[in-house]
Amino acid sequence: MRRAAVLVFAAVCCLSAAELVLTIRNWVFEGTDIEAEEARYSTMKPYLPPGGKVGYETDDIENGIQKHYIMQYVLCPVVIDRSGQHEYVIEEERGEVRLIKRQLGIR
Amino acid sequence: MITLIYSLLVSYGIGHAICSLIWPSAARTAYGRALAACVSFGIGTGVTSCMYFWWLALGAYRAGFAPYMIFEVLALLALSVAAHRTASPARDPEGGTAAKASGAFGSVLVALFVIAAAATVISFVIFASRVPHGEWDAYSIWNQHARFMSRQPELWTRMFDEALRWSHPDYPLMLPATVARCWMYAGAEYTFAAQCAAFLFMVAMTATASFAVSLVKGNLQGILCGLAILSANRLVLHSSSQYADIPLAYLIVASVSMYLVYCKAGDDRRLLPAAGLLAAIAAWTKNEGIAFFVIYAVALFIAESWRGRLKRAAVALAWFLCGSLPVILTLVYFKANFAPQNDIISFAGSALSGQDGGIAGRLLDPDRYAVITGSFIHYSYFGGFVGKAGIFIYLLAAGVAVSKGQAKGVAFISAVLAGMAGVYFLIYLLSPQGLGWYIFCSLSRLLAQLFPAFMVAFFIAARSADEILSYRKAEEVK
Numbered sequence: 123m124r125r126a127a128v129l130v131f132a133a134v135c136c137l138s139a140a141e142l143v144l145t146i147r148n149w150v151f152e153g154t155d156i157e158a159e160e161a162r163y164s165t166m167k168p169y170l171p172p173g174g175k176v177g178y179e180t181d182d183i184e185n186g187i188q189k190h191y192i193m194q195y196v197l198c199p200v201v202i203d204r205s206g207q208h209e210y211v212i213e214e215e216r217g218e219v220r221l222i223k224r225q226l227g228i229r
Numbered sequence: 230m231i232t233l234i235y236s237l238l239v240s241y242g243i244g245h246a247i248c249s250l251i252w253p254s255a256a257r258t259a260y261g262r263a264l265a266a267c268v269s270f271g272i273g274t275g276v277t278s279c280m281y282f283w284w285l286a287l288g289a290y291r292a293g294f295a296p297y298m299i300f301e302v303l304a305l306l307a308l309s310v311a312a313h314r315t316a317s318p319a320r321d322p323e324g325g326t327a328a329k330a331s332g333a334f335g336s337v338l339v340a341l342f343v344i345a346a347a348a349t350v351i352s353f354v355i356f357a358s359r360v361p362h363g364e365w366d367a368y369s370i371w372n373q374h375a376r377f378m379s380r381q382p383e384l385w386t387r388m389f390d391e392a393l394r395w396s397h398p399d400y401p402l403m404l405p406a407t408v409a410r411c412w413m414y415a416g417a418e419y420t421f422a423a424q425c426a427a428f429l430f431m432v433a434m435t436a437t438a439s440f441a442v443s444l445v446k447g448n449l450q451g452i453l454c455g456l457a458i459l460s461a462n463r464l465v466l467h468s469s470s471q472y473a474d475i476p477l478a479y480l481i482v483a484s485v486s487m488y489l490v491y492c493k494a495g496d497d498r499r500l501l502p503a504a505g506l507l508a509a510i511a512a513w514t515k516n517e518g519i520a521f522f523v524i525y526a527v528a529l530f531i532a533e534s535w536r537g538r539l540k541r542a543a544v545a546l547a548w549f550l551c552g553s554l555p556v557i558l559t560l561v562y563f564k565a566n567f568a569p570q571n572d573i574i575s576f577a578g579s580a581l582s583g584q585d586g587g588i589a590g591r592l593l594d595p596d597r598y599a600v601i602t603g604s605f606i607h608y609s610y611f612g613g614f615v616g617k618a619g620i621f622i623y624l625l626a627a628g629v630a631v632s633k634g635q636a637k638g639v640a641f642i643s644a645v646l647a648g649m650a651g652v653y654f655l656i657y658l659l660s661p662q663g664l665g666w667y668i669f670c671s672l673s674r675l676l677a678q679l680f681p682a683f684m685v686a687f688f689i690a691a692r693s694a695d696e697i698l699s700y701r702k703a704e705e706v707k
Contacts, residue, residue, distance in 0.1 A: 124697045125334070127626030132341045132453060134619060138460035139345035142352045151359045156368065173384040175392060191369040194396070195362070198376035199384040203392040 160196050166221045167197065170210065175201045177208035181215050189214070233422055236414035237429070239301050240407075244273020246308035247506075250315060251552075253497035256490045260444040260451070264490065267437040268483045268507060270429060275480075275510030277301065278406035279559045281378075281413075286562065290382035294413050334698050338452045345459040346435075352462075353428060356469035361420040363427075363471030370396055371473055372423055374405035379412045389567055399568040401560060403514040404473045423471050431468040434479035435459060438681045441486035442688045445493060445635055447695030454688040457620065458681055467677050473515050474674040480511035481521055482681040485645060488529070489638040489689075501529075501545055502552025509553035513560050516571060517649075517678060522553070524648035532641050591659055600664060601657045605650070608672040620687060630692035642686040646679050 377388035411422035443451025468475040487504035511518035534542035
C-alpha cells in the first residue's frame with residue numbers, strides 16, 4: 123500500500139511537470155518585444171545626454187507605464203522621467219517617437 | 230560566450246573553495262559532498278556579487294575591469310590552496326549503498342525524476358525564449374539595475390535617481406551584480422547571462438533540497454522531494470521570468486539545510502558560519518531576505534538555548550554572525566550610502582493614519598484577516614499535483630516517521646518558515662496599499678520563496694521511501 127503510494131505520487135509529480143511542456147507551447151505571450159523597442163530607440167540614443175535626465179510624454183494612457191519602464195530599460199544609464207519639464211523630451215504620439223530639445227525649440 | 234562560462238566557473242570555484250574550508254569531515258559523505266557542491270554555487274555567486282559591488286562603490290572601475298578579473302583569480306587561487314591544505318578524506322560513501330539497495334523500485338523513481346527534470350528544462354527553455362529579457366519585474370527592476378551597473382560603471386549611481394523610485398533602487402544587489410559581472414566578463418549584454426543565472430538558481434534550488442533530504446532521510450526520499458519541487462509548475466515560471474524570488478528560495482533552502490547538516494554532523498560549529506553566510510546572501514538578494522536573516526538568527530539562538538545552556542546558544546549565534554559579517558557589512562554599506570528608503574518603511578508613516586482608520590483600524594478589521602488568510606491558502610497552490618493537496622494524500626498513505634534528531638531539523642525549519650509567513654501576513658495586514666492588488670502582485674512569489682524549504686521539512690517528517698522499501702523487503706524475507 124505504502125509502496126504504491128510512493129510510486130503513484132512520483133508518477134503524478136512527473137506527469138505534472140510534463141503537462142507544463144504541453145500547455146506552455148500554446149500560450150500566447152502578450153509581452154513587449156524588447157528587441158524591437160531597442161531598434162526603435164537606437165537612432166536617438168547618440169543624441170541623449172550621457173548620464174543626464176530626459177523627459178517622456180505619451181498619448182498612450184493605457185500602456186504608458188509599461189512603455190516608460192521598457193524605455194528606461196533600453197536607454198540606461200540615461201534617466202527617463204515621466205514629465206515634460208526637461209531640456210530633452212521623448213515625445214510619443216500615435217506610436218511615433220521623437221526627441222525634442224525644448225529649450226531651443228528645435229525638433 | 231566562453232568568457233561568460235569562465236565568469237561562472239570563477240564564481241563557482243570561489244564558492245567551492247570557501248565551502249571546502251568550512252565543511253566538516255563528519256559531513257563529507259556522498260550526499261554531504263553533493264550538498265556542499267550545491268551550496269557552493271550560492272556562496273560563490275553571493276561573494277562575487279559583493280566583490281563586484283565594492284569594485285563599483287569604491288571607484289575601482291577607473292582602473293578598468295582587467296585588474297578586477299585578476300583580483301578574482303588571485304582570490305580563487307588563495308582560497309583553493311587554503312582549502313586543499315585543510316581538506317580531509319571523505320567518509321562512508323552511503324550514497325552508493327543506498328542506490329544499490331533501492332533496486333528496481335529506486336530505478337523507477339530515478340527514471341521518473343529524470344523525465345520530470347527534462348520536462349522542466351524544456352518548459353524553462355520555451356518560456357525563456359519567449360521572454361528573453363524576463364517578465365515585468367525583470368526588465369523594470371533586476372536587469373535594469375544590472376544595466377546601470379555594467380553599461381557605464383562611472384554612471385552606475387544614476388539608478389538611485391529620485392525619478393526612478395518606481396524601480397525600487399533600495400532592493401539589494403546580489404542578482405543585478407551577478408548579471409552585470411557576467412556581462413562585464415563577456416564584454417556584451419547577452420540575454421543568455423540572465424537566463425543562465427535564472428536556470429542555475431532553479432537547478433541549485435531543486436538539487437539542494439533533494440540532497441538535503443537524501444542526507445537526512447535517504448536516497449529515495451531525496452528523489453521524491455526533488456520530484457515534488459519539479460512538479461510545482463509555478464516555480465518554473467517564476468524562475469524563467471528572471472525574478473529574484475527563486476534565487477531567494479534557493480538561498481533559504483540552502484541556509485536551513487546547513488542547520489540539518491549541523492545536527493547530522495554532531496553539532497559541528499564550522500557549519501554555522503556557512504549558514505550565516507548563506508542567510509546573509511539571502512538578505513543581499515531581496516529585502517525579504519533581511520527578515521529571513523533575523524528570523525534565522527533568533528530561531529538558532531532559541532533552538533540552541535533549548536538544547537543546552539545560554540552560553541552554548543550565544544556561541545552558536547556568534548559563529549553564525551561571524552560567517553555573515555562580510556556580506557552583512559556590504560548590505561549595510563549599500564543601505565546606508567546608496568539605497569533610498571524602502572516603500573514599506575515609507576508607508577509605515579502613513580500606516581499610522583489613513584482613510585480606513587489607520588493602523589488600529591486595519592488591525593481590528595476582521596475582513597482583512599479573512600482576505601489575507603484566504604489568499605495564503607489560494608496562493609499556496611503552485612500548480613501540479615503537489616499543490617492540489619497531493620502531498621497531504623501522500624502523507625496519509627506513507628505516514629509520519631521522524632527520529633529525535635530529524636525532529637530537531639523539522640522543528641527548526643518549521644519555526645523559520647512560520648516566522649517568515651507571519652512577517653508577510655503582518656505586512657499585508659498593516660499596509661495602507663490596496664489589499665487585493667498588493668496580494669495579487671506579490672503573494673504567489675512570496676510563498677514560492679518558502680516552498681522548497683517547506684518541502685524539505687515535509688519529506689524529512691514523512692516516512693521515507695527507503696524505509697518503506699526496506700520494510701517490504703523484510704516482509705518478503707519472512
